Amino acid sequence: MKYAIYREDQEEYENYGTIEYDDDQGAWVVWIKELGDGITYCATLKETEKYLSEELHGREKLIQQHLI
Secondary structure (H helix, E strand, O other): OEEEEEEOOOOEEEEEEEEEEEOOOOEEEEEEOOOOEEEEOOOOHHHHHHHHHHHOOOOOEEEEEOOO
């Protein structure tokens, strides 16, 4: 799955990074484009989305896009 950040004031999509489930860790890993590194979050996608939203301070919205 791929995430983008939507900033209402700019009315455009900005690529934030990707999110993948890691079977070995049993958790979702977020690969943030600006960092070039992965950060391990929670076992559930819903919890991971919650933490990401909090980190973005609620100013932006995460929009989930499926990679083909």
